[in-house]
Amino acid sequence: xxxxxxxxxxxxxxxxxxxxxxxxxxxxxxxxxxxxxxxxxxxxxxxxxxxxxxxxxxxxxxxxxxxxxxxxxxxxxxxxxxxxxxxxxxxxxxxxxxxxxxxxxx
Amino acid sequence: xxxxxxxxxxxxxxxxxxxxxxxxxxxxxxxxxxxxxxxxxxxxxxxxxxxxxxxxxxxxxxxxxxxxxxxxxxxxxxxxxxxxxxxxxxxxxxxxxxxxxxxxxxxxxxxxx
Numbered sequence: 121x122x123x124x125x126x127x128x129x130x131x132x133x134x135x136x137x138x139x140x141x142x143x144x145x146x147x148x149x150x151x152x153x154x155x156x157x158x159x160x161x162x163x164x165x166x167x168x169x170x171x172x173x174x175x176x177x178x179x180x181x182x183x184x185x186x187x188x189x190x191x192x193x194x195x196x197x198x199x200x201x202x203x204x205x206x207x208x209x210x211x212x213x214x215x216x217x218x219x220x221x222x223x224x225x226x
Numbered sequence: 227x228x229x230x231x232x233x234x235x236x237x238x239x240x241x242x243x244x245x246x247x248x249x250x251x252x253x254x255x256x257x258x259x260x261x262x263x264x265x266x267x268x269x270x271x272x273x274x275x276x277x278x279x280x281x282x283x284x285x286x287x288x289x290x291x292x293x294x295x296x297x298x299x300x301x302x303x304x305x306x307x308x309x310x311x312x313x314x315x316x317x318x319x320x321x322x323x324x325x326x327x328x329x330x331x332x333x334x335x336x337x338x339x
Contacts, residue, residue, distance in 0.1 A: 122269075151327070153328065155330075161264075161314050161316075161332070161333040161335060162330070162332045162333055163316065163330040163333070164330070165327075165328070165329065165330075168327060206269070206270070208270075208328070210328075213272070213275075214260075214272065214328060216269045216270040217269060218268060218269035219269060
């Protein structure tokens with residue numbers, strides 16, 4: 121069993137749709153990351169959370185420590201949001217989900 | 227500011243040839259350094275991490291090795307590449323004393339033919 125599970129694995133949306141990607145984890149953590157990987161391969165960190173909610177532009181990340189669950193929301197999705205979104209948690213080491221591949225169609 | 231460099235960006239090597247990928251970090255001292263591999267369609271797999279010069283921990287058995295000759299330099303090597311070594315290799319660092327943060331390099335796409 122993976123320490124970090126993401127859903128869905130693949131997601132296709134029409135431009136403008138509201139998108140939610142979910143992450144559940146089974147280990148004790150001190151921080152959770154949402155990462156974005158574009159087709160070229162480079163990875164950037166979107167958010168680091170330890171509690172509550174963070175917002176950056178059209179992106180919102182929430183975490184529920186008691187339920188060991190986090191969500192990444194994208195409002196008014198755009199084709200440039202197409203990427204793989206990876207959930208990663210840090211406990212005594214980093215654990216990574218396998219990613220959610222998002223395609224936003226114009 | 228803190229930056230991480232990784233090269234080369236792409237590499238095509240024949241089976242049995244040696245490998246050397248280099249990663250350097252700027253703007254921080256004594257970082258924790260990591261090598262990850264991402265095989266096609268799979269998640270990130272931690273290969274090696276280092277908490278200091280000459281200190282290397284391996285997460286999975288393999289024909290790869292890592293070295294940290296300087297504080298901000300991390301090298302991934304192999305004496306003889308296998309087809310299964312193909313993948314996308316990412317170097318990352320955590321700033322010293324900052325738990326939970328991680329910054330990734332641009333990656334190296336390795337194809338073993």
